[in-house]
Each structure stands twice: as C-alpha cells, then as structure tokens.
Amino acid sequence: MNEEELYSIGDAAHRSGLSVGTVRFYSDEGVVEATGTTESGHRLYDVHAIARLELVRTLRDLDTGLDEIRRLLRGGTNLQDLLTTHLEVVQRQEHVLRARQAVLRALIKQGGTTAQADLMHRLVSMPDEERERTVEDFWNEVGEGLDVPDGFVDRLRTMRPRLHEDPTAAQLQAWIELADLLRDAKFRDAVRAYLRDGYSTGPGRFIASEPAQELIHTDGAAISEELIAAHHAGEAARSPRVQGITERFVAVTATLADGQDTARLRDRLAAAFLLADEFMREEEGPYAAGHAWYDETHGRYLSLVAVINGNAAEETDPLPYLAWFAEALRSSTSGS
Template identity: 45%
Template sequence: MAGVNELYPIGDVARRTGLSVSAIRFYADAGVVTPTEHTDGGFRRYDVHAIARLEVVRTLRELGAGLDDIRDVLSSKKTLAELAAAHLELVEQQLRQFGARRAVLRTIVRQHTTTEQVSLMHKLVSMSDDDRDRLITEFWDFVTEGLDIDPGYVERLRNQRPHLPDEPSTEQLEAWIELADLVRDEDFRTAMRDYYHRAFNNEKGRLMATPEMVARAERQRTLYLEARAAQQAGVPADSPQARDIAERTAAARAEMIAAMTGEHDVEKMRRSMVDYDPSKMVEVRAKMTGLPLSVRYLTLVATINGTPRPDPEKAAAVQKWMAAALRR
C-alpha cells in the first residue's frame, strides 16, 4: 500500500482520478489544486491529499460546478452542502425546463403544429403562476359577464381553474398547453359563454344557482361519491349498504325536484333510477349544447390539478349499481 507521504507523477494521478493530464495541468495553473512538488526537471508530483482533492474537483465539475465555487469549497469558504443545495436548485430548474420542452415536442409530434403555434406553446409552458392565473381570470370574466345569477355561484364557476404544480408531469404540461390554447380561442370562449347564459339566464337557471339549491346539489354529489366508493370497493348491489345509499340518493333527488317544481314524489324518483338507461343519458347530453365543451374544460383542469377526471362510463356504472340496489 502506498504511503501517505509518497508522491506520484502526473501520469499516475491521471489514472487514479480519471482526469486527463491536460485537465490536471489546467487545474494546477488555475490554482484549484496545485502540485505538492515541482522537481528540478519541471515535473509535477502529487501526494494522496492532492489526489483526493482532484477527485472532488472531477465530481463537482461533472455536477456542473464552476471553478470559483470549487475553489470556495476546497478553501472552506463554502461548505459542500451549500454548494450542493445551490446546484440542486439549478438542476431542478433545468429538469422543469426539459419537461416543458418535452411537452411541447410531444404536442408537435401528435398534432399538425405550425411554426407560430410552436412559439405560442413555448410561451404557454413558460408562463409564471400569475400569468396563468390572469389568463384563466380573463376567460371567466368573459364567460360570466352579464350572467344574472347569485354572485356566489358565479364565484364557484370562476374557481374552476387549474393549478399547475411546481414539478408537473408531461401529461399535466400537455393538458395546460391545450387548456391555455382553448381559453384563448374566440370560438371556444363564445361557445362557453353562450352555454352558461342559456343554462342560467332564465327562471329555472337562477333557481338552480341559489345557495339553497347549490347545497342540495352538493348533498347529491356527496351521496354519489359515497356510492362510487362502495361500488368500486365491490360492495354487492343486493346488500343492505347499497340499498341504503340508493334510497338516500332517491330521497335527495326527490327533494331537489320538489324544490324546483313543488312535487315531492320519492317513489317516482325510485322508478326513474330503476329504469336508468345509459343510452338515454347520452341523448340528453347531446341535446345540451355546450356541455361537451364544459366537460372538456373540467377534464383538463382535473388533469392539471391531479384530481379525478369526469368519466361518463364510471358514472354510468355507479347509476346501474344503484338501480340494481333498488330492484332487490
């Protein structure tokens, strides 16, 4: 085993550290790691401590550290942890940039993208949080302008907005690109505005937007989530638990209808749920002009936010499960 005080020629140092001879000379001339000894013949020799420092230099350079930072670490002006923290932040920033570029490139590959659209995509993924929030706010300002309903409901609509995480996945970035493109599109903005104005600028719509009806709708949503959880957990449709959920759902829906029409008929609601027909629901949705656009917006927002996305097929499965529970 070599002694601590043994000196090694530059060729041996190069083999031990994985650095080239020219790199070792460069670091010596730059004052980063100087030779332990210069011989009369001009040869440079290094002891084991200098070799260890050169190995640190190589590692830090591979991690992207500059010479000034390396000098600070070797001279104890800056701790290794401080340097690592600074470079970790830089690497994470670069990873976010690469993720954004990947999302743009994947979108270009998937679509027939023009040069102008590529520039727009890059701007979209490079937006700050404030810029993204401002874009969505402007969209909802346009959509809800002149909507004559309870202000609280308008605020609920406006709160349906994306929140891109600090480290978004490629899927989230792609969803943001599509959403940002949509809310800037004049046809989409106008169609969404027309949809909400048709749905709410009438007596029935204004009633549905009142705090009382919103509370009833929230009650139904809670029951649906309970039913979905039970159905996905494999609770049999002919079990008492399934029957209880379905009965409470029928009662809540009947109360909603009664608040709208004055007619309270739980048995009629039960029959309606038992006779559930997915194909009829597709027809109903098709007649609701603008609904697919709203669903697309909410689906993209859910993808960006990492929350469950609207899924008509899963919703239909839950309705069938409750229909079966009420038949037993």
C-alpha cells in the same frame, strides 16, 4: 493507493478521470497544486491531491466556477452548502428542460410554426397572475348573460388550473393546450352553448340550482360515493346496507322539499334518476354519456384542469348506477 506514494501527472490524470492537460491547468491555476516534482521537474501528486482532483471534476460537471471551487478547497465554504446551491441550480435546469420538452411535443403534435413556438414559450413561463386573468376572462365571457340559475357559473369557475411550482412535462403540456383553448373564440362559444342547452331548462336547470348544487357537492357527495361503492361491490338495491344509505340520502335531499320526507318525495327522486338514466343513454344531446359535445367543451376543460392540478381521477360510468338507485328508492319503506 499508498498515502505516502507520489504519482506522475499521467497517473494522477488517469486515477481522477481527467486529462493530463486539465490536471496541469488546475495546478497552474492554483486549484489543486502538485505535491512535489521529480529531479527533472515533472509534477508529482499524492493520494490527497488526486482525491481533490476527483472532487474538482465532480463540481465542474455541476458547472461550479473555479473561484467557488478554490474557496471550498481552502475552507472558505463547506461542501454541504455548495452542493445544496447546486441542487437548486439543477432543479431549475430540470424545470426549464421539462418546459422545453412540453413545448417541443406540442409543436410536433400540432405541426407548429415559429409564431406558435413563441406563443408556447410565453405560455409555460407565464406568471401565476396572468394565468388567473386568462381563466377569469374565459369564464367572464362564457357566463355573460347566460340563462342558467344564479351562482352556477361562479361555481364552475372555481374549478380552475393551479400549475405547480415544479410541474411535470404532462402538466405543462396540458396547460399549453388549455391556455390555447381558453383564447379560442370557437371553444368559448361551444362551452357557452353546451351550458346554455344543458342547464337552462328542464332537469338540467334543477341540477344547476343552488340547493341542488349544495347537495351534490356537500353531504350528498359523500353519500353518493357510498352508494357507488356499494353498487361496485355488487350489493342488491334492496339490501339492508343500501337501504340504510338510501335513508340518509333521502333525509339530506328532503331539505330541498320543505324538509318533508314522504313517499311522494321518494317516488319523485326515483323518477328523476330514471329520467337521468334515459337522458344518459341518448345518443344525441348534452346528457349523453361520453358524448362528443361534452368531451369537446366543458368536459375537455375539466379533464385538462385535472391533469394540470395533478388530481385526474378515473371516471365512473353512471349508467348502471342510476337505475339501480331508482330501484333502491322505490323499495325503501320510510315516508308517509
């Protein structure tokens, strides 16, 4: 376009993507005034006026008010600040839309009622403090009077959902499902029964003990990751690398056995891993791999928390690893 050329209101409307009526309205409102008029009184616009009309159209698409647009065009505010403000508005709108999307998907999946829709809307807008109370109340009831080692339930309750300030639709959906479960008396009873039957006696009680939990979640966790990586890489249980990792595992584990690394300790550890392998292969009971009892109780809680927190990890099948590590322990030569 020629900077000195003047264009009719029809041309200005066409070039700016607005209707003639809208261009006339902005002119009457003093937002973008005509550059001049013809002898017969028809409005004319130069290229600068048309560029301002294009900007106004963009800002109006962002729901910017006419007063804000006037201040911008008159130099009362700058475009950077205005666009930053509107980016924040758009982000808030995006958050609301994701929340609505999560509610609608959950309702469609569940065939929800009006009352359920109202509940789900309250869930997604729940303050952080109320979310914390909901989770805390759940673990208080599940753990009350539960015959498991001291500190075990307190450790479990630290694995809790932390909904991000800008959650995805999947995270909101997971929170809706989890919050619904936490309020469900049958779910609370099922989790309580799983923890009682799985960790109140036998090997489960040992696993839930404070020393064993410390080992599992500190030094033992890092060493276990190395062992799993070696197994996935196809290393033999008797290979020098695996034997070296095994030595470190035994050294850490010895702290649970009066600090003594002995052949008897290694035999006991190997027997424990073989016993765990046997439990995991059972088709019934809380230790069964992928068993519905775990998947529908504590496992469901943990999987939803992982989605909400954005750190869901691929599950590792422990079955081939357990017997393999038992062989690594039995073939190690240290200890007396």
